[in-house]
Amino acid sequence: MEIAISPHLLASANDYVAAAAVFPMRANNYVIEELIDWSRAPDDPIFRLVFPQPDMLQHDQLQVIKNAMDRDSSRIEMRDIVEGIRNLLNPHPANQKQENVPHVNGQPVEGMQHKYRETCLFFPTEGQYCHSYCTYCFRWAQFTAVGSDQQFQSKDVQQLVDYIKENRDLTDILFTGGDPMVMHAHQFSRYIDAILADPGTEHLGTIRIGSKSLSYWPYRYVTDPDSQEMLGVFEKIVKSGRHLSIMAHFSHPVELASPAVQEAMRRIRNTGANIRCQAPLIRGVNDQASIWAEMWRKQTRLGAIPYYMFVERDTGAKHHFEVPLARAYEIYKEAVSSVAGTARTVQGPSMSASPGKIQVVGITTVPTASGPEKVFVLRFLQARNPAWTKEVFFAKFDENASWLSDLKPAFGEKEFFYESQYRELVQRPGSSGQLFPLTGSMVARV
Numbered sequence: 001m002e003i004a005i006s007p008h009l010l011a012s013a014n015d016y017v018a019a020a021a022v023f024p025m026r027a028n029n030y031v032i033e034e035l036i037d038w039s040r041a042p043d044d045p046i047f048r049l050v051f052p053q054p055d056m057l058q059h060d061q062l063q064v065i066k067n068a069m070d071r072d073s074s075r076i077e078m079r080d081i082v083e084g085i086r087n088l089l090n091p092h093p094a095n096q097k098q099e100n101v102p103h104v105n106g107q108p109v110e111g112m113q114h115k116y117r118e119t120c121l122f123f124p125t126e127g128q129y130c131h132s133y134c135t136y137c138f139r140w141a142q143f144t145a146v147g148s149d150q151q152f153q154s155k156d157v158q159q160l161v162d163y164i165k166e167n168r169d170l171t172d173i174l175f176t177g178g179d180p181m182v183m184h185a186h187q188f189s190r191y192i193d194a195i196l197a198d199p200g201t202e203h204l205g206t207i208r209i210g211s212k213s214l215s216y217w218p219y220r221y222v223t224d225p226d227s228q229e230m231l232g233v234f235e236k237i238v239k240s241g242r243h244l245s246i247m248a249h250f251s252h253p254v255e256l257a258s259p260a261v262q263e264a265m266r267r268i269r270n271t272g273a274n275i276r277c278q279a280p281l282i283r284g285v286n287d288q289a290s291i292w293a294e295m296w297r298k299q300t301r302l303g304a305i306p307y308y309m310f311v312e313r314d315t316g317a318k319h320h321f322e323v324p325l326a327r328a329y330e331i332y333k334e335a336v337s338s339v340a341g342t343a344r345t346v347q348g349p350s351m352s353a354s355p356g357k358i359q360v361v362g363i364t365t366v367p368t369a370s371g372p373e374k375v376f377v378l379r380f381l382q383a384r385n386p387a388w389t390k391e392v393f394f395a396k397f398d399e400n401a402s403w404l405s406d407l408k409p410a411f412g413e414k415e416f417f418y419e420s421q422y423r424e425l426v427q428r429p430g431s432s433g434q435l436f437p438l439t440g441s442m443v444a445r446v
């Protein structure tokens, strides 16, 4: 295939090469040929989604790399420069490496996070990369540090099953990564078979798979050699009397347009699985209400369920991608009010912060004794302490704030209602940060 690349892009090609030296980059022919409109690059949304952008680096960082390229630096020198810059970018937001990791007999359970009582995350070893990489990914440490302690992962099937059995409040397990759908069907079914075979996991009602495969490689379910086998595993889950939910990651309506993705969605739904859709709001990729409205309409039409709109996390090159909370709320409100109720199932904009998932519910002005005060209305969609869920609270309005850490309590309060409890909880010696009773003998330290 011939690709006509825009002259604007060619003019700055070196900057893109420099950015790709720092940020992991991966794209396949489906993304390159069917999703990116090269005549629109560098402004094309999918180009921005998969090609590391020069502005993700500070100007001087970019310059250092370009200079090193110009003088043909040795690989070792280049590696040191790149690693120096990577180390300045925080790859694990919201204290994920310390908190949320459950313990069995005092030992951390590898490859697992359990932050909310009903749902735990599992990171299978074989699923620690993706079909293509998103520029904003906060998991890239996983991809650049294979085998190091930056990786969450596990292949311990028995430990997974034991953990489920011992935690009777768990109703959902979410396979995540990377992307679990990069696994071969027989690798994935190893985990599933073990869960389904054990009568002690009956309380687990829902298996979720977090995946970008529908967007980046829909052939996974259509023509890949193990596509039928994977769909067979999905059917097996449904036949066990459980709900299977594919948590599909769609960032832009163009990802829902190809015959391949529509066929893949049809096949997945034919297994009895549901598809729920989620994505972060990313500047320059999908920061317009019309984009989200179109995406939710298309998803609903294709039988999928819009689920979450996320605020870009406080990590890495956030400065490049961030959309202020006030603007995120405007986009959400405008988009949601232009679609029918069947497509209004999406919760957002939501910050996955350390205390929990916090939604911006509204912006309003409240009369107080010292005059009217403009505030953000916030609430927990998910919380470390289940009792905080749906609790509404208020922050001073700030049009530039883009994360929870930028927000101050409204009405002269010193801190948000949950903060003292949260502090107590994370400071408790040996705590892994949950604030709900984990059941069962395996959990020694919470």
Ligand SMILES: *Cc1c(COP(=O)(O)O)cnc(C)c1O
Binding pocket: 113, 115, 116, 119, 120, 121, 174, 352, 357, 381, 382
């Ligand atoms: C979002 C999320 C979940 C799932 O939450 P639901 O509201 O049940 O979809 C589970 N664990 C973590 C850490 C999450 O961020």
Ligand code: SF4
Binding pocket: 129, 130, 132, 133, 134, 136, 137, 138, 139, 140, 177, 178, 179, 211, 212, 249
């Ligand atoms: S699909 Fe998710 S995990 Fe994979 S690169 Fe994109 S953001 Fe990262």
